[in-house]
Amino acid sequence: MKNNRSSILDTIKHTKIPEVELPRIPYFQGLSYDILNYFTDMLYQLGVEVINGENLEDLPPIISHLGYDNQLIFTQFCELPYRKKIKEEKLKDISLSILKGELGVAENGAIWVNDYKLPHRALTCIGEHLIIALSKKNIVWNMHEAYDTVQPENHGYGVFISGPSKTADIEQSLVKGAHGARSLKVFLYG
Amino acid sequence: MGISTHPDEAKAFNKQSERVTWHDKTLWFVREKRDKSVHQLPEWETLRELAAQIKAHTLSHLDDYLLQFEKQAKKNGIKVHWAKDAEDHNQIVKDILIKHEAKKVVKSKSMLTEECGLNPYLSNEGIEVIDTDLGERIVQLAKEKPSHIVLPAIHKKKEEVGELFHQHLQTDKGATDPTYLTEAARQHLREQFLTADAAITGVNFAVAETGGFVVCTNEGNVDMGANLAKVHIASMGIEKIIPLKKHLGIFLRLLARSATGQPITTYSSHFHKPKKGKELHIILVDNGRTKQLSKPDFRSSLNCIRCGACMNTCPVYRRSGGHSYNYSIPGPIGAILSPGKDLNKYSSLPFASTLCGSCTDVCPVKIDIHTQLYKWRQIIGDKGHLPPSKKWSMKITGKVMGHPKTFHIVSLLGTTLLKSPKMILNNPFNTWGKDRDLPQPKHTFSHWYKKQNKHEEQ
Numbered sequence: 001m002k003n004n005r006s007s008i009l010d011t012i013k014h015t016k017i018p019e020v021e022l023p024r025i026p027y028f029q030g031l032s033y034d035i036l037n038y039f040t041d042m043l044y045q046l047g048v049e050v051i052n053g054e055n056l057e058d059l060p061p062i063i064s065h066l067g068y069d070n071q072l073i074f075t076q077f078c079e080l081p082y083r084k085k086i087k088e089e090k091l092k093d094i095s096l097s098i099l100k101g102e103l104g105v106a107e108n109g110a111i112w113v114n115d116y117k118l119p120h121r122a123l124t125c126i127g128e129h130l131i132i133a134l135s136k137k138n139i140v141w142n143m144h145e146a147y148d149t150v151q152p153e154n155h156g157y158g159v160f161i162s163g164p165s166k167t168a169d170i171e172q173s174l175v176k177g178a179h180g181a182r183s184l185k186v187f188l189y190g
Numbered sequence: 191m192g193i194s195t196h197p198d199e200a201k202a203f204n205k206q207s208e209r210v211t212w213h214d215k216t217l218w219f220v221r222e223k224r225d226k227s228v229h230q231l232p233e234w235e236t237l238r239e240l241a242a243q244i245k246a247h248t249l250s251h252l253d254d255y256l257l258q259f260e261k262q263a264k265k266n267g268i269k270v271h272w273a274k275d276a277e278d279h280n281q282i283v284k285d286i287l288i289k290h291e292a293k294k295v296v297k298s299k300s301m302l303t304e305e306c307g308l309n310p311y312l313s314n315e316g317i318e319v320i321d322t323d324l325g326e327r328i329v330q331l332a333k334e335k336p337s338h339i340v341l342p343a344i345h346k347k348k349e350e351v352g353e354l355f356h357q358h359l360q361t362d363k364g365a366t367d368p369t370y371l372t373e374a375a376r377q378h379l380r381e382q383f384l385t386a387d388a389a390i391t392g393v394n395f396a397v398a399e400t401g402g403f404v405v406c407t408n409e410g411n412v413d414m415g416a417n418l419a420k421v422h423i424a425s426m427g428i429e430k431i432i433p434l435k436k437h438l439g440i441f442l443r444l445l446a447r448s449a450t451g452q453p454i455t456t457y458s459s460h461f462h463k464p465k466k467g468k469e470l471h472i473i474l475v476d477n478g479r480t481k482q483l484s485k486p487d488f489r490s491s492l493n494c495i496r497c498g499a500c501m502n503t504c505p506v507y508r509r510s511g512g513h514s515y516n517y518s519i520p521g522p523i524g525a526i527l528s529p530g531k532d533l534n535k536y537s538s539l540p541f542a543s544t545l546c547g548s549c550t551d552v553c554p555v556k557i558d559i560h561t562q563l564y565k566w567r568q569i570i571g572d573k574g575h576l577p578p579s580k581k582w583s584m585k586i587t588g589k590v591m592g593h594p595k596t597f598h599i600v601s602l603l604g605t606t607l608l609k610s611p612k613m614i615l616n617n618p619f620n621t622w623g624k625d626r627d628l629p630q631p632k633h634t635f636s637h638w639y640k641k642q643n644k645h646e647e648q
Binding site for chain 1 (some may be wrong): 216246273341347371375380417436450581
């Protein structure tokens with residue numbers, strides 16, 4: 001509908017609107033001295049369990065302990081001994097997804113995950129439960145710092161995840177596990 | 191003459207006074223959560239100011255940014271469409287779906303598709319549309335429309351949801367537990383996601399610099415829908431554009447805190463390219479937005495990021511319910527957007543406000559909502575769209591106020607009347623007497639004023 005395009009653009013062009021300058025975005029300080037503690041507290045408030053570890057190798061015994069041994073597990077980490085590829089028809093049977101957290105944001109507990117080494121984009125949400133592993137070095141204060149670091153334009157799809165899927169659409173009662181993962185655990189390492 | 195819809199529809203909602211109190215309290219609870227959340231950020235006011243400036247700047251270069259967005263999006267492999275109005279939009283969606291032989295579509299919350307009447311349009315074409323946001327699914331099953339833009343089923347009691355789910359999703363009769371009902375919806379909707387042919391989503395922010403867009407949900411329905419289906423169609427109003435990626439930092443900090451008091455939504459999903467073998471379409475919709483852009487007094491209403499904060503705080507919205515507005519966007523923001531679309535049809539909406547200014551105070555993008563409500567009232571009055579009761583009462587009040595002697599007589603009469611038994615005063619003609627006790631002053635204002643002056647002179 002080419003004429004729609006030119007008619008919309010022409011109408012805007014002919015509407016004389018006084019020029020408004022784009023503001024400069026100042027630097028916003030963090031809300032505490034201890035970024036790691038603030039981030040962890042925020043995750044607890046969001047109903048997220050935090051597991052601490054030294055490195056990724058600590059993760060398999062934890063997952064085993066959680067009782068996932070005979071279940072379908074997907075991971076984005078080539079270092080971990082779980083499935084890296086999954087057929088489309090198997091997606092719905094995934095019990096646990098282990099995603100790579102690229103960056104954590106302390107002010108709101110959001111963690112950036114993208115489609116690098118993600119054979120199917122629905123893997124961010126379709127697993128019944130979710131673990132995101134994030135290096136403690138990759139935590140920033142706020143969304144401004146986050147966007148200085150992440151490159152969403154380099155990925156077809158990327159998402160900030162800040163907890164288990166949830167809803168409060170029935171009389172404002174908060175219920176975890178709407179469409180996506182029922183629970184989120186964050187594994188902090190390094 | 192205007193159609194006096196809001197007072198009539200509100201009357202229907204007000205029939206159940208217990209429900210009105212419940213609705214009022216529920217929304218005020220959300221407003222309080224918003225307050226707690228924003229007070230934690232020392233830079234809140236700076237963020238609001240920056241957001242307002244970014245939006246104003248964008249509107250002053252809207253054509254350039256739309257062109258930049260189109261160019262980048264195309265480079266990313268996104269198919270870009272332009273729609274002048276609702277009809278164009280629906281036609282474009284239909285054509286894409288027919289091309290893919292899509293019979294079942296999952297839709298994530300999008301107020302724009304509500305505005306365009308997409309659901310009934312597609313269902314007439316034999317295409318099944320399933321709303322996937324839980325609140326939207328509830329109202330869809332109830333054959334209603336959303337009554338709030340963030341909390342679509344806020345007007346529904348859990349007993350009513352239980353009955354709907356019993357009928358449609360075979361849950362136990364009489365079940366009201368939100369956890370049980372949500373689980374039933376999860377199972378039902380997961381099945382829909384896995385079998386849908388296409389997904390339709392809204393857009394919260396589109397970035398001109400990168401040619402991508404962001405959608406925010408708590409449930410993850412956008413990610414389930416858009417990522418599983420082979421075609422993803424995103425519908426956006428042209429005002430959703432922002433210039434730079436870094437501006438997302440400002441708007442994502444403001445949006446969820448204003449909406450529900452959360453620091454951010456659970457999922458903030460960024461789409462830039464279609465997955466190999468799949469299609470990603472975006473429809474840029476005008477549908478009256480350029481018209482609003484041309485009105486300097488009402489231009490900033492296009493800043494709106496659809497957080498719903500103005501609804502949660504509005505004393506009239508909380509007590510009249512979203513359906514009483516009879517427009518896809520209810521509440522104060524809807525009341526300044528709708529007259530721009532159809533002044534006659536929506537002439538009662540700018541009066542659905544106390545002009546207390548609370549909406550303006552909470553607006554994260556600093557829209558002067560109450561000033562715009564007042565300006566619409568003046569236009570509506572000038573064009574003769576006032577309902578007769580308002581027109582005549584205003585005329586009479588004007589005459590009385592303009593003549594001191596008449597005012598004196600009327601106020602004496604009023605004071606006497608107010609002292610009479612309540613039964614006489616609370617008659618059907620006195621709408622002020624409904625649910626209110628009128629004060630019983632001992633004397634008139636001018637009497638008090640004279641006495642006061644005497645005291646001061648002494």
